[in-house]
Amino acid sequence: MSSFAESFRELLESMLDKFPFEVLCEMAVRAKLLWHRRNCLVFEDSFSSPARLSKKIQAEVALIRSEAEQRVVKQPKQDLSPQTWTPPPLGVLKANWDVVVDKTNSRVGLGVVIRDSKGLLGATLWACKATLPDPILGEAAAVLRATSLCADLGLTHIVLEGDSLGIVKAVQQTEEWSSVGLMVRDIKLLLSKFSS
Structure with missing residues (x-):
């Protein structure tokens, strides 16, 4: 110029x-x-x-x-230590899920990654939903979406992995009467169709 x-x-x-x-x-x-x-x-x-x-x-x-x-929203400091991915057993696929909650805009972003025992990518999914900005509800939606993705793909041997201990415990309980109880019931129904 x-x-x-x-x-x-x-x-x-x-x-x-x-x-x-x-x-x-x-x-x-x-x-x-x-x-x-x-x-x-x-x-x-x-x-x-x-x-x-x-x-x-x-x-x-x-x-x-x-x-x-x-x-400018001050974010709490997170432990950003390196995470390592643990592969599933041979012949089993692992579906990892994660969620981010945008409380300001009442939206939840979720992601699912499915890999085999060698770490090769089988499928991915991401979605953004307008919903109540509740982290537990967001985690339940992500597990439900990960489970339904595996079912839609016809996968039978899967391992689900995420970072929400509350949702994992809810899925393992016999009955769930919390705000995410219906989603947990749907997750359990889908999980009953899998071999592992």
Whole structure:
């Protein structure tokens, strides 16, 4: 690109690459309020002093910064020690599931990975559901989806593995009367069709 931009778009694109987000945000606020000041003068015959404009710019930028800081959700520190995958016995497939819960948007994301004893990928599935943002409910939905995927694929020898001890215990109990009881009942019904 030459030293002079050929269009406003090129100028803007070069600025987006060069400046940090905070500077670009302040530039956008300045442009918006300058345009608003110009429109007030042209259409309403109302003049606003540069000092007043400067105060408005500072106030709006401060408001944007404080809103951005409030949106940052502090995540609890997790133990990110390396996890190792343990293969299933020969002739058996392992279905691993995991869930992420978005409480703000009442959504649950779930994933399932099926592998053989050599670690070769057999199938994968991911889904995003609008539901109550309950981690236990999300885990139950993931186990149910993993089990139904195995059944749909006609698999008979499977091992299910996930990180929710509460759901594993619920599936192992004789009766479940919690909020996920119906899902656990469906999981057990599907599991009864498998050989292992």
